[in-house]
Amino acid sequence: MSVKTVLDPRISACIADRGFEEFSEVQERAIPRVIAGEHLLLIAPTGTGKTESAMIPVFNQMLSSGAGSGKGFTTLYITPLRSLNRDILHRMEWWCNRLGFTVGVRHGDTTQSERRKQTLSPPDLLVTTPETLQAIYMGRRLREHLKQVRFVILDEIHDLAGTKRGAQMSIALERLVRYAGEFQRIGLSATVGNPEEVARFMTGIRPFTIVEVPVTKHIAITVELTGDRFEDQVRLIRHHLKEGPPTLIFVNTRATAESLGLNLIKDGGIDVHHGSLSRDVRIEAEERFKRGDIRALICTSSMELGIDIGHVDHVIQFGSPREVSRLVQRVGRAGHQIGRVSRGTIIASGFDDLAESLVITKRAIAGEVEEVVPTYQAGDVIANQIAAMSVEYGEIPTDDIITVLSGSAVCPDAASIVPMVITQLSEHYIIRKDGVRVITTGRARKYLSNNLSMIPDERKFPIYDMVSRRTVGSLDESFVVTYLHTGAVFIARGHLWRVLEMEEGKITVEPAKTAEGELPSWEGEQIPVPFEVAREVGTLRRTRLFCDYSSDPVVIRYAEAYLEAVETNRGIVPTDDIITLEQIPEGVVINLCAGHQTNEVFGRVISILISARWGTTVGIELDAYRILLRLPREVVAGDVLEIIAGLEPGHLRAILEVALKRTSLFRWKLVQIAKKFGAIDADADYERLSMHRLSELLSMPAIQAETYRELFSRYMDVIHASEIVASIRNERIQLVIGPPSMIGASGIFSHRDQIPPPTADQAVxxxxxxxxxxxxxxxxxxxxxxxxxxxxxxxxxxxxxxxxxxxxxxxxxxxxxxxxxxxxxxxxxxxxxxxxxxxxxxxxxxxxxxxxxxxxxxxxxxxxxxxxxxxxxxxxxxxxxxxxxxxxxxxxxxxxxxxx
Amino acid sequence: MEIEYFAAGPALMVTGEQRILVVADIHMGIESDLRIHGVHLQSRGAERTSRLLELVKDSTPDIILMLGDVKHRVPGTSWQEFRELPSLFSELRQHTTIRVTPGNHDPGIEEFLKPEELLPKEGSLLDNLGVLHGHTRPDPSLAGHLILAGHHHPVVSLADEVGIALRSPCYVLAELRSEIFDTPETDETTRLLMVPAFNEFSGYGIEKTFRSPFSPLSRAVVIETAECLLADGTYGGDLSSLIRYERQDCT
Known part of the structure; x- marks a missing residue:
C-alpha cells in the first residue's frame, strides 16, 4: 500500500504541487511510523528528503488534530546551527503557506520586533536551536506557549548527541514533558555506529523505532597518492577539477583551506568556505555554488551538516579524513539524487596519511562508522539545568529534579550526582538549599542568561610582536593553554614565532628563524584518529596486504617500498603487535599504533613516572602512531622500556589523576567548568587572581569530578590504553628497542604538553x-x-x-x-x-x-x-x-x- | 639579627632584641570584592585566621607585625570585614602584641585596633628595622636600615629546560637607590626585603613588577644586585636572571 493513501488530501495536493512523482525509500519507510505516533530515529544520508520524511507526517497530524489555533508552538524543529535554521525555514514556509500554518524562526540573530511578535502570537511551527530553547524557558509569557508542544524534530542529532550541548538539550526535553506532557520525538541523523544508543539519547526511557537507510551502500571512494610537495598536491586537485562537475574539496584545517584557496582561486570558478569567514561571505559562497557560478568549493567541517547547496557530483578529501564518520558524512554530500552513487576521492601524501586513508576507506565501505557516545552524568550540564529549573519554578523539590533528570538518557544515575551538584551550586550562591527543596537566588537569572549554552566561550589572546611592536594576530585559549609555554615556537600567519612572555591575556613573541621538527600550528582543529583506525593501520603494516585496500598499483607499490626501506635501514616496523622504542638526540620515540587518545594516556603516564623517578620535566609530543618524549640525556630508551614493561593496567587512571592536576590542560578545563557551575562569571576577569592558587581552591568536589570525567572521556582513553598494557604483559604485544627509523621520525608532532616534576622541590x-x-x-x-x-x-x-x-x-x-x-x-x-x-x-x-x-x-x-x-x-x-x-x-x- | 622563614604563611620571624613575626597583605574580606569581579566563593576568612594563629602559637613571637592591607575594601568596610576582623585581632591579642603598618586597603582599620597597635603609614623603625606597607615613599628615618615591606605580592616563576614548572610566592632582597629619600640621613646602604602576600589569592609576577615598576619602592630597587628567595628561604637566584625575557638556550 502506498503511503499516499493514508495522507490528508491537502498534504497530497501539496506533494503533487511539489512535483514529487513518488516517495523515496526513506520517506516510504518513515512516514507511516510517524503517523503511527512512534518516537522515530531516522538515519539516512543528507539530502535524501529526510526533513520531508519527518515533516510531511507531522503536518498531516497537525491537520487532523486541528492544530494551528495560534495558542502556542505545536511543533519545535531544533537544529544545531543557525545557518541550518535559515535553510529549514525557507523549505517550511512553502508547506506552511499552503497548509495554513504559521512558521517562525528564533535564534541568536532574530530581531527584537520579531521576538515580540512571537511572544504575542506564537507560530505553530518554530525552528530554533538548543540554546534558544533554553532562553524560551526564561521568558514568563513565552514559556506558556511551550505547553502546546506535540512534536519535536531533532535535526542532525548525531552532531549533538556526543556533546554537552546535546546532554543539555536532552534534559531540556524532559523539562518540556513536565510542562507540555508527552510529545512525539523524531530524530534525523547521519550514519552512526550505535543507532540504539543515539535513539535512547533522544527518547530517554521511552520506546522507539529506528529506520535506517545506510549511506554506505551508495558510496564509491578511491585513494590517490600524491607527492609531499604542496605544488604536487595542488596540481592533482587541479587535474580533478578539469573534469568539470560540481565538486566539494574538504580539508581538515582552515589554514589548508586558505593556502589551497590562494593557489586555486586564480584559476577562477572556485571559492573558500570555512568557520573563520564572516557569515555573509559564507552565505555568498553557498549561493554562488548553488547557482552554478562556481564549480568547486574548498571547505572545512563547516560544510558537513546538511546546508542545502544544490547538486554536488564529486567530493575530494584533501589528506586523511581521520575518522570514518567524517569521510562518510563528507562523501555523502555528493550525488544526492535517489539511487545515485556518491563519488569521493581522498588525496593522500606520505605513508601515515596513505595507510590511514586506506583503512578509513575500507571501513567506510563496510559501514564500520564510529559510535557517537552521549555525555553521561556531566556535572556542569546537570548544574546548569538545576539552576534553570530553580529559576523556572522559583523553588522546586529535590526529588522532582531527580525525577526530571532520570527521564533523560544522559543522567542514568541522577540520584547519586544531584546532591553533590546542589551543594556546589549553593556554595557559589546560584541556589539556596532549604531542606528537601532548592530555591532560586538573585544571582541565578543573571548566571542563566550568561550560560544558556554549554559551548565553552573561547577567549582570544592577541599575539604581540616585540620586534615590530604590533599585534600580528590572535590565538584561541585552548591552543594557548595546551601548546604554548615561554620559549615555545609556533606557526601563525605563515610565520614562525617564539613565545617570550605570556602575561595579562597577551602573548608576546619575537620572530623565530629556525625550529626543530614539525610545529603546532594554531589553526589545526585537532581531529583525533580513533583507536580502531590506528590499530588497523598497525595490522596493515604487519600483513602488508595493501592489495586488499586498494587496486591502484602506484599506491600499493609505494606502501610496500616504504616498509621495505625501513627494514633495509635496519629499522623495525612497528605494527599492531610490536611497539618499538627509538633513541634520538631529543629523547625517545615510542611507536605505538593506538590513536591520539590512547597515546595521550601512554605519553602522560610514562612521563609522570619518569618525572617522578628522575625529577625532571618531560616534554611530550604525539600523534596517532607515535609518542616523542623529550628527555634529559640520562634517561634512555632502556629506562623507558623498563617503565612500560612495569605498567599495571589497573593503575593508569590513578596515576593520571594525581598528575593531571598540575597540567595547564586541567587548570583550563577546571576554570571552564567552574564557570558553568557559577563559581566564576562568564565574563570575569579571573586573571586578577594568581591562577596557580585559584586552581587549588577550585578543587571542590563536584567541579573537580566533572573536570576528570571530561578529560577521561574526551581527551584520554584509559580503557583502550589498559587493554594495550594488558597485551604487553601477556606478551601478545612485543616491546623492542630499535634504531631510529623513518617511521619514528615522520609524522606531525602536533600535540604538546609538559609533565612537571611532582614536587616543588624538584623545580627548585x-x-x-x-x-x-x-x-x-x-x-x-x-x-x-x-x-x-x-x-x-x-x-x-x-x-x-x-x-x-x-x-x-x-x-x-x-x-x-x-x-x-x-x-x-x-x-x-x-x-x-x-x-x-x-x-x-x-x-x-x-x-x-x-x-x-x-x-x-x-x-x-x-x-x-x-x-x-x-x-x-x-x-x-x-x-x-x-x-x-x-x-x-x-x-x-x-x-x-x-x-x- | 637572624631571620627564619615559614613557608606555610608565608611569614618570617626576625630575631633581634625582640622576636617579630612578620606577615603582609592578608586582605581579609577579599571574597566580597572577588564577587564584584565575577568570582563567587565562600569566605575563607576563618581559614586565614587559623593559619595565622597556628603560626603565632608555634613560634610564640613578642610581636606580630602586619605589613598592611589587613583588610580589603576601599573605601569603607564590607560586612564580611565587620564579621571577620574583630575575631582575628582579638584572637591574636590573646597570644602576642599586634603592630600594623596601614596600607592602601586599610582606611577604616583604626576602628578595629587600639591606637598603640597602629604604626605610621609612611614607615617607622621597629627594633632597628624599617617597616611600612610600601605604597608610599618611605620616611627618611628609614634610610640605612633594612626595610620590610608588603604591597607587591611577589611571585616567581622558576623555569627549567622544558617550560615553567613552578610558580611560588617569594621574597625580593634588594638595595635601594638613595634618591627615594628626600633627605637621606645616612650614607649607609638601604636594603629592602619585599614580603610575599599572606592571602592565598594574591600574587603578582616579579617580572611584571620590575619591568614596569608601579610603586616608589619598586622603582628604587637596584635590579643588578637584587636577589630572590623562595617562601622557605631557599635562595632562588638573581632577580635579573629571573625576570629576563628569554629562556636560556641549553646547548
Whole structure:
C-alpha cells in the first residue's frame, strides 16, 4: 500500500504541487511510523528528503488534530546551527503557506520586533536551536506557549548527541514533558555506529523505532597518492577539477583551506568556505555554488551538516579524513539524487596519511562508522539545568529534579550526582538549599542568561610582536593553554614565532628563524584518529596486504617500498603487535599504533613516572602512531622500556589523576567548568587572581569530578590504553628497542604538553642545577701563583689543571673574590691577608681531592672552603648533593645576610 | 639579627632584641570584592585566621607585625570585614602584641585596633628595622636600615629546560637607590626585603613588577644586585636572571 493513501488530501495536493512523482525509500519507510505516533530515529544520508520524511507526517497530524489555533508552538524543529535554521525555514514556509500554518524562526540573530511578535502570537511551527530553547524557558509569557508542544524534530542529532550541548538539550526535553506532557520525538541523523544508543539519547526511557537507510551502500571512494610537495598536491586537485562537475574539496584545517584557496582561486570558478569567514561571505559562497557560478568549493567541517547547496557530483578529501564518520558524512554530500552513487576521492601524501586513508576507506565501505557516545552524568550540564529549573519554578523539590533528570538518557544515575551538584551550586550562591527543596537566588537569572549554552566561550589572546611592536594576530585559549609555554615556537600567519612572555591575556613573541621538527600550528582543529583506525593501520603494516585496500598499483607499490626501506635501514616496523622504542638526540620515540587518545594516556603516564623517578620535566609530543618524549640525556630508551614493561593496567587512571592536576590542560578545563557551575562569571576577569592558587581552591568536589570525567572521556582513553598494557604483559604485544627509523621520525608532532616534576622541590633543584652550571668561576693556581682563568662551572674539566705549571692545586673563586688572589700572592702580608691565603690554599686542596664537584659546591652562594668540605664529606651525589648545597645556602641567608 | 622563614604563611620571624613575626597583605574580606569581579566563593576568612594563629602559637613571637592591607575594601568596610576582623585581632591579642603598618586597603582599620597597635603609614623603625606597607615613599628615618615591606605580592616563576614548572610566592632582597629619600640621613646602604602576600589569592609576577615598576619602592630597587628567595628561604637566584625575557638556550 502506498503511503499516499493514508495522507490528508491537502498534504497530497501539496506533494503533487511539489512535483514529487513518488516517495523515496526513506520517506516510504518513515512516514507511516510517524503517523503511527512512534518516537522515530531516522538515519539516512543528507539530502535524501529526510526533513520531508519527518515533516510531511507531522503536518498531516497537525491537520487532523486541528492544530494551528495560534495558542502556542505545536511543533519545535531544533537544529544545531543557525545557518541550518535559515535553510529549514525557507523549505517550511512553502508547506506552511499552503497548509495554513504559521512558521517562525528564533535564534541568536532574530530581531527584537520579531521576538515580540512571537511572544504575542506564537507560530505553530518554530525552528530554533538548543540554546534558544533554553532562553524560551526564561521568558514568563513565552514559556506558556511551550505547553502546546506535540512534536519535536531533532535535526542532525548525531552532531549533538556526543556533546554537552546535546546532554543539555536532552534534559531540556524532559523539562518540556513536565510542562507540555508527552510529545512525539523524531530524530534525523547521519550514519552512526550505535543507532540504539543515539535513539535512547533522544527518547530517554521511552520506546522507539529506528529506520535506517545506510549511506554506505551508495558510496564509491578511491585513494590517490600524491607527492609531499604542496605544488604536487595542488596540481592533482587541479587535474580533478578539469573534469568539470560540481565538486566539494574538504580539508581538515582552515589554514589548508586558505593556502589551497590562494593557489586555486586564480584559476577562477572556485571559492573558500570555512568557520573563520564572516557569515555573509559564507552565505555568498553557498549561493554562488548553488547557482552554478562556481564549480568547486574548498571547505572545512563547516560544510558537513546538511546546508542545502544544490547538486554536488564529486567530493575530494584533501589528506586523511581521520575518522570514518567524517569521510562518510563528507562523501555523502555528493550525488544526492535517489539511487545515485556518491563519488569521493581522498588525496593522500606520505605513508601515515596513505595507510590511514586506506583503512578509513575500507571501513567506510563496510559501514564500520564510529559510535557517537552521549555525555553521561556531566556535572556542569546537570548544574546548569538545576539552576534553570530553580529559576523556572522559583523553588522546586529535590526529588522532582531527580525525577526530571532520570527521564533523560544522559543522567542514568541522577540520584547519586544531584546532591553533590546542589551543594556546589549553593556554595557559589546560584541556589539556596532549604531542606528537601532548592530555591532560586538573585544571582541565578543573571548566571542563566550568561550560560544558556554549554559551548565553552573561547577567549582570544592577541599575539604581540616585540620586534615590530604590533599585534600580528590572535590565538584561541585552548591552543594557548595546551601548546604554548615561554620559549615555545609556533606557526601563525605563515610565520614562525617564539613565545617570550605570556602575561595579562597577551602573548608576546619575537620572530623565530629556525625550529626543530614539525610545529603546532594554531589553526589545526585537532581531529583525533580513533583507536580502531590506528590499530588497523598497525595490522596493515604487519600483513602488508595493501592489495586488499586498494587496486591502484602506484599506491600499493609505494606502501610496500616504504616498509621495505625501513627494514633495509635496519629499522623495525612497528605494527599492531610490536611497539618499538627509538633513541634520538631529543629523547625517545615510542611507536605505538593506538590513536591520539590512547597515546595521550601512554605519553602522560610514562612521563609522570619518569618525572617522578628522575625529577625532571618531560616534554611530550604525539600523534596517532607515535609518542616523542623529550628527555634529559640520562634517561634512555632502556629506562623507558623498563617503565612500560612495569605498567599495571589497573593503575593508569590513578596515576593520571594525581598528575593531571598540575597540567595547564586541567587548570583550563577546571576554570571552564567552574564557570558553568557559577563559581566564576562568564565574563570575569579571573586573571586578577594568581591562577596557580585559584586552581587549588577550585578543587571542590563536584567541579573537580566533572573536570576528570571530561578529560577521561574526551581527551584520554584509559580503557583502550589498559587493554594495550594488558597485551604487553601477556606478551601478545612485543616491546623492542630499535634504531631510529623513518617511521619514528615522520609524522606531525602536533600535540604538546609538559609533565612537571611532582614536587616543588624538584623545580627548585632544576633551577639550582641550571644556575650553578652557568655560574662564573675563577680558577687560580695556588702552586705557581701565576695562572688564573675565568670560566663557568659547566666548562670546568673533571680534574682542573694549571695551564702554566700543570699542578692540580687550583682554587675555585667566585668572581667577586678575584682580588683575593692578588692579596694572597703579596710578598709581605698582614694578618688579614695571611688568613685569605690560608683559605685559598684550603680551597685549592678541596678542589685537588674532589675535582669539578668541589668547584660546583664552591660556586654556591655563601659557601666557603669550610662549608664546602663539610658538604663534600657527606659523600652525596646527584640530587642529594644539590639538596646539601641548598641547605647551606639557606643557612647562609638565614644567619649572615641581614647583618648590617 | 637572624631571620627564619615559614613557608606555610608565608611569614618570617626576625630575631633581634625582640622576636617579630612578620606577615603582609592578608586582605581579609577579599571574597566580597572577588564577587564584584565575577568570582563567587565562600569566605575563607576563618581559614586565614587559623593559619595565622597556628603560626603565632608555634613560634610564640613578642610581636606580630602586619605589613598592611589587613583588610580589603576601599573605601569603607564590607560586612564580611565587620564579621571577620574583630575575631582575628582579638584572637591574636590573646597570644602576642599586634603592630600594623596601614596600607592602601586599610582606611577604616583604626576602628578595629587600639591606637598603640597602629604604626605610621609612611614607615617607622621597629627594633632597628624599617617597616611600612610600601605604597608610599618611605620616611627618611628609614634610610640605612633594612626595610620590610608588603604591597607587591611577589611571585616567581622558576623555569627549567622544558617550560615553567613552578610558580611560588617569594621574597625580593634588594638595595635601594638613595634618591627615594628626600633627605637621606645616612650614607649607609638601604636594603629592602619585599614580603610575599599572606592571602592565598594574591600574587603578582616579579617580572611584571620590575619591568614596569608601579610603586616608589619598586622603582628604587637596584635590579643588578637584587636577589630572590623562595617562601622557605631557599635562595632562588638573581632577580635579573629571573625576570629576563628569554629562556636560556641549553646547548
Amino acid at each position: 633543584l632544576a633551577t639550582i642545577k641550571h644556575r650553578l652550571a652557568k655560574q662564573e668561576v675563577i680558577l687560580a693556581c695556588m702552586n705557581c701563583r701565576k695562572w688564573k682563568i675565568r670560566t663557568v662551572v659547566d666548562r670546568v674539566p673533571d680534574s682542573p689543571v694549571c695551564g702554566n705549571c700543570q699542578a692540580k692545586l687550583i682554587a675555585a673563586l667566585k668572581p667577586y673574590e678575584e682580588e683575593q688572589y692578588g692579596l694572597a700572592n703579596k710578598k709581605t702580608k698582614n694578618a688579614q691577608e695571611k688568613e685569605i691565603e690560608r683559605r685559598l690554599i684550603k680551597n685549592a686542596n678541596i678542589v685537588l681531592s674532589s675535582g669539578k664537584k668541589a668547584v660546583l659546591v664552591l660556586a654556591a652562594k655563601g659557601v666557603g672552603p669550610d662549608t664546602a668540605s663539610r658538604i663534600l664529606a657527606t659523600w652525596t651525589e646527584g640530587d642529594s648533593l644539590y639538596r646539601e648545597i641548598l641547605k647551606a645556602e639557606r643557612n647562609f641567608i638565614r644567619t649572615h645576610r641581614f647583618w648590617q
